[in-house]
Amino acid sequence: MKAELLVRRGVLAMAFAGLLAAGAYAQDPTPQQQDIKSDKKDIRQDKKDLAKDRADRNADQRDINKDKRDLSKDRADRNADQRDINHDKRDLAKDRADRNADQRDINKDKRELARDDAKYGANSAQAKGDRKDLRADRADRNKDQHDINHDKVDLAKDRADRNADQRDVNHDKKDLAKDRKDRNKDQKDINKDKRDLHKDRKDLRKDRKGH
Numbered sequence: 001m002k003a004e005l006l007v008r009r010g011v012l013a014m015a016f017a018g019l020l021a022a023g024a025y026a027q028d029p030t031p032q033q034q035d036i037k038s039d040k041k042d043i044r045q046d047k048k049d050l051a052k053d054r055a056d057r058n059a060d061q062r063d064i065n066k067d068k069r070d071l072s073k074d075r076a077d078r079n080a081d082q083r084d085i086n087h088d089k090r091d092l093a094k095d096r097a098d099r100n101a102d103q104r105d106i107n108k109d110k111r112e113l114a115r116d117d118a119k120y121g122a123n124s125a126q127a128k129g130d131r132k133d134l135r136a137d138r139a140d141r142n143k144d145q146h147d148i149n150h151d152k153v154d155l156a157k158d159r160a161d162r163n164a165d166q167r168d169v170n171h172d173k174k175d176l177a178k179d180r181k182d183r184n185k186d187q188k189d190i191n192k193d194k195r196d197l198h199k200d201r202k203d204l205r206k207d208r209k210g211h
Contacts, residue, residue: 032210039204046197053189060183067179071172074165081162088158092151095144102141109134 113130120126 032207035207036204039200039207042200043197043204046193046200050190050193050197053186053193057183057186057190060179060186063179064176064183067172067176071169071176074168074172078162078165078169081158081165084158085155085162088151088155092148092155095147095151099141099144099148102137102144105137106134106141109137 109130113127113134116124116126116130
């Protein structure tokens with residue numbers, strides 16, 4: 001009887017020990033399970049990195065597109081200002097030529113007035129005609145000088161606008177170069193993320209097969 005009781009107790013003890021060992025085995029993952037878990041974690045991180053780098057790349061591409069639009073607009077403005085400058089220069093040259101011609105007329109009128117005053121007298125019809133011509137030519141000369149002054153102001157303003165637009169063009173070029181550099185870097189990161197993801201998926205398949 002005692003022998004049978006001892007056998008039963010031994011069997012129960014062995015069964016209990018087996019259960020404990022099985023529980024411990026279930027709780028303590030194998031190296032293969034740990035590798036699979038680590039591979040899955042790497043894959044999740046790779047996907048996050050890939051999504052972030054794609055978002056960065058797309059944002060940089062939008063910046064590039066905006067830079068191109070800004071550059072195109074600023075170049076158009078700069079070119080329009082340059083055309084205004086060229087127009088101002090032509091106006092200025094024409095008004096100076098007119099002013100100089102009027103000054104020559106004034107000088108001629110003065111000579112004729114002096115000659116007619118001496119020859120016919122200050123109150124003669126010839127002298128009065130010369131004075132009238134002289135007043136008209138002086139008025140023309142003064143108007144041309146006023147146009148010249150106005151042309152100079154326009155020219156200075158258009159040059160300032162052109163120079164400001166050129167600075168904008170230069171700034172746009174720098175922004176475009178920087179954003180292209182950022183976009184290219186993000187694309188390299190994306191390519192690296194894809195390679196990492198491919199490698200980690202390959203590792204996961206190998207670990208699942210137990211190799």
